[in-house]
Amino acid sequence: MNRTENAAIVSLRTVRKEYRLGQTLVPALRGVSFDIHRGEFTALVGSSGSGKSTLLNIVGLVDTPTSGAVLLEGEDVSALNERGLARLRNQKLGYVFQSFNLIPVLSAFENVEVPLLLRKELSRDERRERVAAALEDVGLGEHARKRPDTLSGGQRQRVAIARALVGRPRLVLADEPTANLDSVTAHTIIDVCLELNAKRGVTFLFSTHDEKLMERVSRRIRIQDGRVVEQ
Amino acid sequence: MISFLRTLGRNLSRNRARHAATFFVVALGTAGLNGLAGYVIRWENTLKAVSIYLNNTGTVAVFKRGGHKNHLARPLRFSFTHEEKERILAAAREQHGVEAAAPVLRGQGLASNGTKTFPFVGIGFDPGLQRTFEDREDVQRWAAEHTHLESGEPLWQAASENPVGLAKGLGVLLAEREVQLLSQGFEGNFSAIDAQVVHTYSTGVALLEDSRMRMSLAAAERLFDTRGASWVAIFLRDPSLSRSFAVQFENVLSAQGLEVDVIPWQDERVSPFYVGVMNFLFMMAGSFFLLIAGVVALAVVNSVLLTTLERFQEMGTLRAVGYLPGRLALGFAGEVFFLSVAAASVGIGVSFAVSGALNASNVRFRPPGFADTVQFMLTPNAASSLLVSALVVLVAGVAAFLAALRTASLPVVTLLGEERN
Numbered sequence: 001m002n003r004t005e006n007a008a009i010v011s012l013r014t015v016r017k018e019y020r021l022g023q024t025l026v027p028a029l030r031g032v033s034f035d036i037h038r039g040e041f042t043a044l045v046g047s048s049g050s051g052k053s054t055l056l057n058i059v060g061l062v063d064t065p066t067s068g069a070v071l072l073e074g075e076d077v078s079a080l081n082e083r084g085l086a087r088l089r090n091q092k093l094g095y096v097f098q099s100f101n102l103i104p105v106l107s108a109f110e111n112v113e114v115p116l117l118l119r120k121e122l123s124r125d126e127r128r129e130r131v132a133a134a135l136e137d138v139g140l141g142e143h144a145r146k147r148p149d150t151l152s153g154g155q156r157q158r159v160a161i162a163r164a165l166v167g168r169p170r171l172v173l174a175d176e177p178t179a180n181l182d183s184v185t186a187h188t189i190i191d192v193c194l195e196l197n198a199k200r201g202v203t204f205l206f207s208t209h210d211e212k213l214m215e216r217v218s219r220r221i222r223i224q225d226g227r228v229v230e231q
Numbered sequence: 232m233i234s235f236l237r238t239l240g241r242n243l244s245r246n247r248a249r250h251a252a253t254f255f256v257v258a259l260g261t262a263g264l265n266g267l268a269g270y271v272i273r274w275e276n277t278l279k280a281v282s283i284y285l286n287n288t289g290t291v292a293v294f295k296r297g298g299h300k301n302h303l304a305r306p307l308r309f310s311f312t313h314e315e316k317e318r319i320l321a322a323a324r325e326q327h328g329v330e331a332a333a334p335v336l337r338g339q340g341l342a343s344n345g346t347k348t349f350p351f352v353g354i355g356f357d358p359g360l361q362r363t364f365e366d367r368e369d370v371q372r373w374a375a376e377h378t379h380l381e382s383g384e385p386l387w388q389a390a391s392e393n394p395v396g397l398a399k400g401l402g403v404l405l406a407e408r409e410v411q412l413l414s415q416g417f418e419g420n421f422s423a424i425d426a427q428v429v430h431t432y433s434t435g436v437a438l439l440e441d442s443r444m445r446m447s448l449a450a451a452e453r454l455f456d457t458r459g460a461s462w463v464a465i466f467l468r469d470p471s472l473s474r475s476f477a478v479q480f481e482n483v484l485s486a487q488g489l490e491v492d493v494i495p496w497q498d499e500r501v502s503p504f505y506v507g508v509m510n511f512l513f514m515m516a517g518s519f520f521l522l523i524a525g526v527v528a529l530a531v532v533n534s535v536l537l538t539t540l541e542r543f544q545e546m547g548t549l550r551a552v553g554y555l556p557g558r559l560a561l562g563f564a565g566e567v568f569f570l571s572v573a574a575a576s577v578g579i580g581v582s583f584a585v586s587g588a589l590n591a592s593n594v595r596f597r598p599p600g601f602a603d604t605v606q607f608m609l610t611p612n613a614a615s616s617l618l619v620s621a622l623v624v625l626v627a628g629v630a631a632f633l634a635a636l637r638t639a640s641l642p643v644v645t646l647l648g649e650e651r652n
Contacts, residue, residue: 057644057647060551062547062550062551062642062643062644062647063642063643063644082555082556083555086550086553086554086555087553089551089552089553090552090553091553095548095551095552097548097647099544101544101545101547101548101647103545103548104245105238105241105242105244105245106238106241110238114549114552115552115553118552118553118554163552167552
C-alpha cells in the first residue's frame with residue numbers, strides 16, 4: 001500500500017512520556033516522531049519494555065504524553081478535554097486488545113454494537129446493519145448470538161476486530177493482538193486484518209514482538225529504549 | 232430500553248452472592264424505616280384525634296385575645312361573655328366546611344367529699360356532641376383506648392342534675408358518689424354545686440390524674456356561674472385546613488370587633504403534648520433514618536467498589552471506545568437502582584407483615600408520663616411506604632453512582648491495566 005504524503009492520519013512530534021516511580025522519573029518514550037498514513041499496515045516492534053505499548057496508548061488517546069504533540073487528522077489533541085477525546089476515540093479510532101476485552105454478558109453481536117450505541121445519528125436499523133456487516137467481514141456472521149465464553153480465542157479476537165471496525169474508524173490500533181493465540185490462529189487473525197486492509201483500505205497500527213508476524217507487515221517501526229531506531 | 236434492561240439483568244447475575252447481600256441490606260433497611268414510619272403515623276393520628284375531639288380543643292380553638300394562657304387564672308377578663316360566645320358560634324356556622332361549633336368552659340376550684348377537700352381543674356362541654364365525636368371512625372380507630380371509662384357511665388347517659396366524671400386519681404381521693412364543688416365564678420363571686428360522680432376516667436397523663444374533672448356544660452355553667460365560654464371549639468370537616476381557616480376566621484371575627492386568638496389544633500399553645508411528642512418522634516425518626524441510610528449507603532458503596540474492581544478492564548474498554556465516566560457510573564447506578572426497587576418492595580411487604588403480627592399480638596407498654604399502658608402499634612400506610620422506598624432507592628442509587636464514578640474517572644490507561652509498559 002503506498003503512502004500518501006498528504007493523508008497522515010496520526011502524527012507524533014517529539015513525544016515524550018515519563019512515569020514517576022517513587023522519587024524516580026522513568027522515561028518510557030524519549031522524543032518519538034512519526035506519521036501514520038491512510039491505508040498503511042504498520043507494526044510497532046520492540047522487546048518487552050521498549051515502550052511500544054506506551055506509544056500505542058498515546059496514539060490511541062488513552063494516555064497523554066508528558067510533552068510533545070499528537071495530531072489526529074491534523075488536529076492537536078492536547079487541547080481537548082475528556083469529552084473531546086472520548087468523541088475522537090469513538091468516531092475515529094478502533095481498538096483491538098491482547099486479551100480481547102469482550103464483555104462477557106453480551107453476545108458477539110452486542111459486543112460489536114457497543115461503540116455504535118453512542119452514535120445518536122444512527123437509527124436502530126442502521127446500527128444493526130453495520131454490526132451484522134462487521135461480523136460478516138470477520139467471518140462470524142453465524143456466531144452473532146454466541147457469548148464470548150462459547151467462542152474460541154481466535155473467534156473472540158475476530159469479534160474484537162469487528163468491534164474495532166464497526167465504527168468505520170480512520171485507524172485501528174491493536175496491542176499485541178496475537179499474543180494470546182496459537183501460531184495458526186495468530187496467522188488467521190493477521191490474514192483477516194490484511195484482507196480488511198487490502199479490500200477496504202483500513203489502516204492498522206499494531207504492536208508485536210513476534211518476529212514471524214513482522215514479516216507480513218508492509219511497514220515496521222522499531223522501538224528501543226523509548227526511541228524509534230528504525231522505520 | 233429493553234436491551235439496557237437485559238444487560239442490567241445479566242450484570243446483576245454476575246455476582247449473585249454480593250448482590251443478594253446488598254438486596255438484603257436494602258430490604259431490611261426499608262422494612263425498618265417503614266416500621267418506624269408506622270410508629271410515627273400511629274402516634275400522629277392518635278394524638279391528633281385526642282387533641283381535636285377528646286380534649287375539646289376542636290380543629291381550631293377561639294380564645295379571647297391572650298385567653299389561652301390566662302382564662303383559667305382570670306376568667307372575667309379572658310373568657311367570652313354569653314353575647315360574645317353567641318356571635319362567634321353564629322359566625323362559625325356561616326363558614327364553609329364547619330362541621331360543628333361548641334362552647335367549652337374550664338375553671339378551677341375545690342372538691343369535697345364532706346371530710347376531705349382537693350383542688351381540681353374542671354372542663355365543661357356538651358355531652359351529646361362529645362358522644363358524637365367519640366363514635367367517629369377515626370377516633371375509634373386511633374384513640375379508642377382514650378374513650379374508655381375506668382368505671383361508671385358516660386355523661387350523656389347520666390340522669391343526675393350535675394353529673395361529673397373524675398380522673399382516676401381524684402376519684403380515689405374523693406371516693407364518694409356525692410361531692411360538693413366550690414369555685415370562684417367567672418364574675419369573681421364564689422359559687423358551689425352538689426355534683427354526682429357518674430364515672431372515673433384516665434386523662435392519659437400521669438401528672439393530671441389527681442386533679443382533673445369533667446362535667447356537662449350545664450353543670451359547668453352553674454358551677455362557674457356563667458353562660459359564657461372559656462373558648463369556642465370549632466370542628467372542621469377537613470382538619471388539614473385548620474391553619475388557613477384559623478387565619479381567615481380570625482379576620483372575620485376581627486371585622487366584627489371581637490379581639491380573639493384563633494389557634495389551630497397543631498399549635499403548641501393548645502396542644503403542647505402533641506407538639507412535644509411529635510417533635511421528639513420526628514427527631515428520633517430522622518436520626519434513625521440517617522443511621523439506616525448510612526448503613527445502606529455503605530453497603531452499596533462497598534458492593535459497587537468491589538464490582539468495579541472486578542470490571543476494571545471492562546470499564547477501561549468502554550472508556551477506550553468513547554464512553555464517558557458519568558455514563559459508566561450511571562450504568563452501575565442503574566443496576567443498583569433496579570436491585571433497590573425490588574429490595575424495597577420486599578422490605579415494604581415485610582414491614583406490613585411484621586406490623587400486622589405485632590398489632591394483632593397487643594403488645595403493651597407505658598410511655599414516660601403516661602397514666603396507663605398503651606398498645607404498641609405500627610401503622611405504615613401507602614404514603615409512608617412510597618416515601619420510604621423512594622428515599623432508600625435514592626440513597627442507594629446516589630451512593631452507587633458516586634462510588635462507580637470514582638473508579639470510572641480513572642485514566643483510561645489505568646483501567647485497561649496498561650499504565651506502564
